[in-house]
Amino acid sequence: MHTEAKDEMRDKILEAALKRFTHYGASKTTMNEIADDLHCSKASLYYYFPDKKAMHTAVLMKIAEAYFQAMEKEAKDVKSATTALYNIIDLRKDFISKFCRLEIFKIIQDNSKFFLEEKKKAKQREFNIHTDIIKAGIASGEFNVKDPVLTAEILVQALMGLRFSVPDHIREDMDLDDEMMDNIIDKQKQLLEIFIKGIKA
Incomplete structure (x- = not known):
């Protein structure tokens, strides 16, 4: 073939x-x-x-690539860095809502060497996207930040922390439901509001 x-x-x-x-x-x-x-x-x-897990993994890799491309598009030609950062959260919400039945949360719990490496690459890609947006905010005079790379890392890590700390009754064999996801998104936006106030020029 x-x-x-x-x-x-x-x-x-x-x-x-x-x-x-x-x-x-x-x-x-x-x-x-x-x-x-x-x-x-x-x-x-x-x-x-070779098996359904491999197929499941390939599906997740495919949609993850589309997700990151959408975020990277948001980080290009930024008119308002603040708006772009909020749009990233909305993209995340849309992505999770659309693909909530794909059992993404279970995959995140997978600590095999392959998934640990993929999660590391995904995290770095998210750092880079947020760094680009913050740099755009600095260039436009919107943000006053000395170290955009470190600032982006802190923001992403804080947002990620909410993804895992807000649901206090989730089990390893279940995924986030709409109510849990809405709760996380609301808190991420509140955190972002506080964060942006701190880096405004």
Whole structure:
């Protein structure tokens, strides 16, 4: 099979899996159901993915890339750094709301070498995005910051802390529901309001 055709089939599998996972949940979806949706054999799926976890991981990597690209777009041609920082939080909320059935929270708990490395890269990418926005705010005279890199790291780490500390009754086998997510987003925006007041020029 040509590489182009293989890539196309892999993309079709991921799209079918994403559709199923988003609607029914990843844990409740079977490989047979995805194969039926694609009118192919289950063996065809295993040609591309050794198991459902590998497929689930590939789906998450695909949507994560789209998420980061949306954030990086927000960090380009910044007209208001304050607005851009709030927009990043809204992007996060939209992303979680849209893909809440993908069991993202469970994946975050995975401490395998692969996921630890991916989480490290994701965190650095988020640091870079926030650094770019804060630098834009400095350039426009909106922010008064001596070290934009450190400031961005502190902001991202504080926001991340709220993601994990606000839900006080979440188990490892469950994901965030809408109420939990709204609570986190509200507190992230309150924190951002306080943070921005502190770095305003």
